[in-house]
Amino acid sequence: MGALGKPIILMVAMYLFLKFVLPNIPGSAPLPSSLIFLYLLLTASGIVIYETLSGESKDAFWGPMQRFLTGKNSGGLQVLRYGVLILFPLLVGWETYGSTASSDLPPTEGRTIHPAPPGEYTGLSNPVPKTPENIMQGKGFYAAFCSPCHGGNFDGKGPAARGFNPPPANFADPTTIAMLQESYLFWRIKKGGVGLPIEGAPWRSAMPRWEVELPDEWIWKIIMGEYDGAHQSPRTWE
Amino acid sequence: MKPVNEMMKQVLLGGAAVIVAMVLCGAPFSFAQESVAVRATLVTGGLPLDDPNAAAWSSVAPASFPMSPQVHWPNRIQEVTVKDVSVRALHDGKQVVFLLEYADPTQDPDDGAALEFMVGDKKAHFAHGQPMLQVEGGPVNIWFWKNKTNKAVDMSAKGFGTLKQQVHQDVNAKGTYSNGKWKIVFSRNLSNEHPDEDVQITPGQFINIAFAVWDGRKDAAGELVEKGSQKAVSSWWYFRADAPPDYSSYMYAAVAVALALGFQFVLIRKLKKGQ
Structure with missing residues (x-):
């Protein structure tokens, strides 16, 4: 041996x-x-x-x-x-059985969490000046429109979140808005779940298409309020 | 009193031991467990098509799904009565029957509930199959029950404002209320002649299902609180009617065992001869 x-x-x-x-x-x-x-x-x-x-x-x-x-x-x-x-x-018999027996598990649907945005939504910078008043106003809009799902603490645990799959994004998590640019958030908020490409499984997302209800300026202010409230900074190209 | 670094060492060792034990045992780090699919068990004999309290239901394990207030599109609602639904299903190869249960403190004439299915091969958005900007979606089939008539309405939608009652009414439903709980059975043939409007259920295949509930309570002004798009909703989950038992995998495994034994026999014989 x-x-x-x-x-x-x-x-x-x-x-x-x-x-x-x-x-x-x-x-x-x-x-x-x-x-x-x-x-x-x-x-x-x-x-x-x-x-x-x-x-x-x-x-x-x-x-x-x-x-x-x-x-x-x-x-x-x-x-x-x-x-x-x-x-x-x-062992050979067991493996053969395992690979030919029908599975009790539902099909796995791969979902890309952050798919690539359309060209027109890359590299946009926030046109709203970053003043305390604008941040405060953004947080107010966030509380009214976003917090029911994304949570008053920006943690994705709002009172309306429990039934949704995928769950609303947790902005305090460093793998969400901290690794995205402001223009990416602008796209996601404007177009919502139904604006996702096929790899983003748009048929599952409950994110509203806010462009039909909110002016762009409000959306930019919400983005500012989100980053400030979640103690995160947008990703920038050094 | 122990020195601080000695205590730290013990804590770290203890923690490491727990993690190693968890890893070795394959223990999951998250303990939350929720259903992802409703399974219709295949039964022979009669289905409890219009009896939410039939004994047959106790033999089926329920699947539980969380509900949210509908906040996806206007008109929204911020809070709803029903937080979870429990779903069971049975089929006999021809018909399928679902039992939907949920807690509701009051029985109201406007109480209602619905099952929603994707129709055909195209994915449909869970909100009434509303159009998606980059993906061509399909329609949804909605089985809507309301307490007022205690009947089902078979409906179709492909986007907001397109919900309509079908010409062919293929679904039956009946609800009973007791002890603060609704029990509603929905039944239909597994497949029918309207594949463009109705979900077609093939045993063994997973399809998408979602749920909606309206609590028909009224506010102080006498207005309905939950109505139309103001309702409790779920995301898409899965449904599968069990296929008849298939024993072919056992046969494939037996053939594989025989081949492996034959390979061993030939290999050892060859090695022995070589020596």
Whole structure:
């Protein structure tokens, strides 16, 4: 088992890293099982190439496996050998069942949270001067029109929010308005959910199309009030 | 008294141990659990088509969905009575029946409830299938029940102001009120001859469903509080009528096991000969 010990440890360590460590690194996300499988396959290929570079290492690598499978001199490993020979076909059967049985889960609909805005809404700057009065007025409009869903605390937890899926954006979260430009918010507020492109799943969003009810100046003031109230700054190009 | 850094070390170690245990056990970090789909269980024999209190309903697990006041378009409403609906469904391969339940402190003549479905392959906005600016949407089919008549109206819409009663009325509904709770059954054939107007339900396939409720209470001036677009609404969720049991996956798995056994047999025989 000497020559096989290291590869086995390496494969297990790689799996544990991909499954449990990588998703917990800030900014990362859980890896889909297909990607984990692909990475493990690449790792295994690397190990096989490395271990079979010379005739000597090749024998040291394959030899124990051949002896294990044929049961020659396997001694105390005989039970393990039978275990592997029984478990392998069962695993293949289980995987086949899993990939052909109908799923009880609804189809997954990928939704892009921040899809690209139309050209006319990129790079616009807020035409309203950033004065305390305008910010205060923006917060007043926010309280009247936006807070029922986005919350009096700008946290997406307004009294009308609970039934909506996707939930209203939480502006205090640094991954929402803090990473967007003011012109992006102008587009989202003006056109609402129905203005999203197909990858934004417009049929799900409850965001109103405010352009039919509010003048542009009010929308720019609301944007100002949102950033100030949520203690965030708009993204700018340095 | 322990030194501060010794205590910190213990706290950090304890915290790390808890996180490791949670990760190893696959425990989710969020504990909120809500339904995403209504499942119609396939039954043989009679469906409780007009009986919201039938014993058959107790054998079906309910799915629960949160409701919001309708704030998407004018006229809006800021607060509604109904905060959640509970939904169950059954089908027999020909007809489907839904049981919609919700708490309402008073029974009023203007109480009402509706199920909404997307029709056809095109996505429709949950607000009456209103037009989307960059996506061509489809129509919605609305099954509307009102307490006044205790009947269903089969309706269609594709945008605001387009809601209309269909020529073909295919849906039945009946509600009963007791102990501060409405129970309403809606039933219809799984499929019919009007695929452009009516949702067509194919067992095994997920389709989109949404809910709306009107509490018919009146304010101090005698005006209805919830009416028209002023109602409780849900987002789109999923509905599926269960398909008849399919055992082909077991057969595929058996074939795969046989192939894997054969592969092992050939491989070991070859290795033994080689030696």
